[in-house]
Amino acid sequence: MTTDSIEQLLVEGVQELYYTEQQLVDALDQLADQTGTESVSQAFSKHRGETQQQVDRLEQVFEALGEEPEAREDIVVTAMIDEHDQFAGENDGEVLDRYNMAVGQKTEHYEIAAYGNLASLAEKAGHDEAADLLVETLREEQEALEQLTDASEQFDTQQIAGD
Known part of the structure; x- marks a missing residue:
C-alpha cells in the first residue's frame, strides 16, 4: 500500500475503521448469541x-x-473474524465463552490503538471536528x-471456584 500523504493515511485509516465497525456490528450479535454467560x-x-x-459517527x-x-x-479484522469462526465451529460451552471474551478484549485493544492514532493524526492535521x-x-x-475485562475476571473467578 502506497500512501502519498498524511491526509491520505488519515482517510485510509478511517476507511479501515469504518469497515471494522461494520463487521463488528454483525460479529457482536454472534458473540452475544454464542456466549452462555449472561453478563458477558x-x-x-x-x-x-x-x-x-460508531458507524454513524464515522x-x-x-x-x-x-x-x-x-x-x-x-x-487484521478479517483474520480475527475468520479465526473466531473456525474456533467457534470446533468448540462450545465454557471454553467458547472464555474465548469469546478474549476475542472481545483483543478487538477492543485493536480499536483503541486505531482510534487513538487517528484522533492524534486528525488533531495534528487540523481536523478538530474529526x-x-x-x-x-x-x-x-x-x-x-x-x-x-471485569466480566472476564468474574467469569474466571467463578470457574476457578467451581472447579
Missing part, C-alpha cells in the same frame, strides 16, 4: 448498539474530512474494554 452476553449486546452508533468523520464514506478492508468525534469513540472503546 449482555455486554456484547450493549456494545453492538454502541458500535452501530460517517460524520468522513463528512468532516470532506470525504464520502467508504469501507476499506482491514485484513478528532473530537474519534476521541468520543475512543472513550467508548476504552469503557467497553473495561466492562469486558
Whole structure:
C-alpha cells in the first residue's frame, strides 16, 4: 500500500475503521448469541448498539474530512473474524465463552490503538471536528474494554471456584 500523504493515511485509516465497525456490528450479535454467560452476553449486546452508533459517527468523520464514506478492508479484522469462526465451529460451552471474551478484549485493544492514532493524526492535521468525534469513540472503546475485562475476571473467578 502506497500512501502519498498524511491526509491520505488519515482517510485510509478511517476507511479501515469504518469497515471494522461494520463487521463488528454483525460479529457482536454472534458473540452475544454464542456466549452462555449472561453478563458477558449482555455486554456484547450493549456494545453492538454502541458500535452501530460508531458507524454513524464515522460517517460524520468522513463528512468532516470532506470525504464520502467508504469501507476499506482491514485484513487484521478479517483474520480475527475468520479465526473466531473456525474456533467457534470446533468448540462450545465454557471454553467458547472464555474465548469469546478474549476475542472481545483483543478487538477492543485493536480499536483503541486505531482510534487513538487517528484522533492524534486528525488533531495534528487540523481536523478538530474529526478528532473530537474519534476521541468520543475512543472513550467508548476504552469503557467497553473495561466492562469486558471485569466480566472476564468474574467469569474466571467463578470457574476457578467451581472447579
